[in-house]
Amino acid sequence: MMNNLIPLYKNELKRYFYSTGNYVFIALFGLVNNWLFFQNFFLNQQASLSAFFQNLPFLLLFLIPALAMGLMSEEKNKGTWEILLSLPVKEAEIILSKYLAGFTVVIASFLTTIALPITVYTHGNPNISVIFTGYLGALILSASYLALGVFVSSLTKQQTISFLITFAVLFVNDIFSQDYFLLRLPLSFRDVISSLSLTPYYKNIVNGLITLKGIVFIMTWIITFIILSYFHLKSRKDSR
Amino acid sequence: MIKVSNLTKTFGQIKAVDNISFELKPKIITGLLGPNGAGKTTTMRMLTGLVTPDKGKISINNKDIKKEPLEIKKMLGYLPEENPLYSFLTVKEYLNFISEIKGIKNTKKEINKYVRDLGIDKVMNQKIENLSKGFKQRVGLSASLMGNPDLLILDEATSGLDPNQRIEIRDYLKKIKKTILFSSHILSEVQQICDEVIIINEGKIIAQGKINKLLKAKQQLKVGFKNTTKTKVEKEIKSNKDIEFELSKDKGIIWLTISSNKKIDLRKPVWKISEKLDAQIYQMEEEKQDLENIFSRLTKSNDE
Numbered sequence: 001m002m003n004n005l006i007p008l009y010k011n012e013l014k015r016y017f018y019s020t021g022n023y024v025f026i027a028l029f030g031l032v033n034n035w036l037f038f039q040n041f042f043l044n045q046q047a048s049l050s051a052f053f054q055n056l057p058f059l060l061l062f063l064i065p066a067l068a069m070g071l072m073s074e075e076k077n078k079g080t081w082e083i084l085l086s087l088p089v090k091e092a093e094i095i096l097s098k099y100l101a102g103f104t105v106v107i108a109s110f111l112t113t114i115a116l117p118i119t120v121y122t123h124g125n126p127n128i129s130v131i132f133t134g135y136l137g138a139l140i141l142s143a144s145y146l147a148l149g150v151f152v153s154s155l156t157k158q159q160t161i162s163f164l165i166t167f168a169v170l171f172v173n174d175i176f177s178q179d180y181f182l183l184r185l186p187l188s189f190r191d192v193i194s195s196l197s198l199t200p201y202y203k204n205i206v207n208g209l210i211t212l213k214g215i216v217f218i219m220t221w222i223i224t225f226i227i228l229s230y231f232h233l234k235s236r237k238d239s240r
Numbered sequence: 241m242i243k244v245s246n247l248t249k250t251f252g253q254i255k256a257v258d259n260i261s262f263e264l265k266p267k268i269i270t271g272l273l274g275p276n277g278a279g280k281t282t283t284m285r286m287l288t289g290l291v292t293p294d295k296g297k298i299s300i301n302n303k304d305i306k307k308e309p310l311e312i313k314k315m316l317g318y319l320p321e322e323n324p325l326y327s328f329l330t331v332k333e334y335l336n337f338i339s340e341i342k343g344i345k346n347t348k349k350e351i352n353k354y355v356r357d358l359g360i361d362k363v364m365n366q367k368i369e370n371l372s373k374g375f376k377q378r379v380g381l382s383a384s385l386m387g388n389p390d391l392l393i394l395d396e397a398t399s400g401l402d403p404n405q406r407i408e409i410r411d412y413l414k415k416i417k418k419t420i421l422f423s424s425h426i427l428s429e430v431q432q433i434c435d436e437v438i439i440i441n442e443g444k445i446i447a448q449g450k451i452n453k454l455l456k457a458k459q460q461l462k463v464g465f466k467n468t469t470k471t472k473v474e475k476e477i478k479s480n481k482d483i484e485f486e487l488s489k490d491k492g493i494i495w496l497t498i499s500s501n502k503k504i505d506l507r508k509p510v511w512k513i514s515e516k517l518d519a520q521i522y523q524m525e526e527e528k529q530d531l532e533n534i535f536s537r538l539t540k541s542n543d544e
Binding site: 007008079 | 256285288292310314316322324326327328333338340341342
């Protein structure tokens, strides 16, 4: 039983939503997305969100590491870790509450893009299921990035280091899916390397193609990093 | 009953805690003393489950921390050294959070009890980050007391407080009659508040027991001789193996400080020296022992 998941989750949400920085960040995410979308929307004259979903992995490269960097590192840095671990809470409750709170903020960030589907809907005749799978893909990609972010944040006291490492790993993940990188590799390697990246699976979901391989890869990615965070916390390797 | 046996923790090459064992008696405040880096905080962190021991056993009310960590934590209240708090919350939100996690049924009643006792009712709706150090310390203490824990672990609970605030906290802790492990750098404070003391140095327990007994354990006498020399006094006092001594000379007076762990009359060797060397006793007084003397004597050899 995870009796303490809710109070821990609520506390994490307060950490986010009592901080002005968090609102600035969400607003910035909304602003950049809206600006990138609307600057070409009326020129292209296409009632589609494909441009938005295409830019998203790049924007999430910044958003998620910034959201995740404080999840664990801040507690260690400020020492509240000592209080938290002396309370009758399970390690799994701590990790999951932080992960879920981070994901809630991701959802809040995506709400700032609500004008995009509304505009598309009012100016044309878009395929609703495409918009739905697009957002589904975006949330799944964010959830995957966040799982990595939680794990990296659990490794260090320094938020900046947490941000940089998460960003670097996600950047490499994204490079693995880019043609300009893959074309330099021997043919036999290309498929292997690109199948190690989340981005192709994300693109498939956005295009309405949900495959078993994709689901297995993404679930494995998320569960692996959550479990690694759990074991790292359980081992108390950082506690002195 | 709180029992710690053969507790050991190594960080890299450093043995932070080296095979220590002790028991904490119920409803008694036990002081945990030691120089910086002696292993006090590591010991406390092992008791709270923050640090996992390499070896040894910790049990509270016959429950083992390794087997039942959550059960043990339910019986604990902990105030860490720097008193870290969720500063983005108000006092009320923080205490509610702690209450919820500790599974306290009547949260309001429980919070009100400590809030009133510790005088934080006026700041309940203030953000913790805006509170003074004294109020923050009281909030931390209230949180550690919530749920009526069997063991209260207070790491430097009064550090950074002004004398009045220290006295208030001290009096409160004495009043509540709980089993408390209390570490402090202020030895006079430990002497005033604690019934028992555990002194650790370089990870090992070097003395433990009732403070009164420790204070009586060693007697000390300071004597000034006239009409003699340091060498002569040294030669005489050296012949007594039960006595430790220190010699100094000031304005023609030879000052001899002698102490012993044995129950002997320290005046006898003084009279003997005086008689044998035909030296006049200029002054003789018993040196009072306080925790500071004992602490510095016990930990000195390792610092040198």
